Amino acid sequence: MNISLSVSYNEQRLRRVIKFLVRRQFKWIRIIGLLALVGGVAGLVTGYFSSATATALLFLGVVLGLVMEPYSVAQSMRMQARVAQEGYVLTLDDTDFAVNAHSYSWRYSWSMLDRVVDTPGAWYLMFNKIQAQAVFKDLMGEEERAEFADFLARRESARPA
Template sequence: MNTTFSVSHDEQRLRRVLKFLIRRRLKWARFVGVALVVLGAAALAVESLPVPTSGFFIVTGVLFALLLEPCSVAQSMRAQNLATREGYVMTLEETHVAVNAHSYSRRFSWSILDQVVDTPDAWYPMFGKMQAQAVYKDLLTEEQRAEFAAFLARRRSAQPIA
């Protein structure tokens, strides 16, 4: 496999990658948010806590469940280095994935790949918990997508089961 393609900068794509990574780290926040809303509502129903305290639990729960993720994505967008706002050329080879831009280059060996998350619009090879390199399906030809999917399937079948 030797596939090379260009990825132009797209604010929405960058936002989707950040949302993908943040959502993985904030799964607990939704659970805590829902639990706080339920706790606050139950306390209101049985009048076991003062109304301001129950209201605090409900408001805090809603903030955790609904607003923590979008606020984190917005903060991450603002914190991105200017280098993330330029296009790059990605090369997928049997031994590694390489990303080359004007101001930086990265190279990840497939041997350190933790997992690949397949979504409708991209594959996300994960090189650690918070390091992903998006491989956008719409930028690949049908043959390239099939070749990369077959490559990933071979890698998964070759990995030992823990």
């Protein structure tokens, strides 16, 4: 396998990668927000809580369940270094994968990966829980997607359990 992709900067793609990474981190926060929302509604309906407490729970539920994740994504987008707005060339071969841009480059062996997450729009090469390299499927031809998917399947079946 020898696939080379030219990845130009795209704000929507960067936002999608950040959303993918923070979604897992915010799972419990969303659950707590949902519980606070349900508690606030139940408290208002049953009169179990004072209206101030129920309103505070409703507010907390909305903030934790609906606002925190998009706010964190927006903050992450604003905090990105200028080099994140550079295009790069992603090279995938049988031994490693590499990113080469004008002001930086790096290369990793496939053995450095923790796992690969396959989504409809991209494969995320996960180094740990919060670091990933996205391989966008729309930048590949049908043959390259099939070749890469086959490589990942063979790699996964060869990994020790």
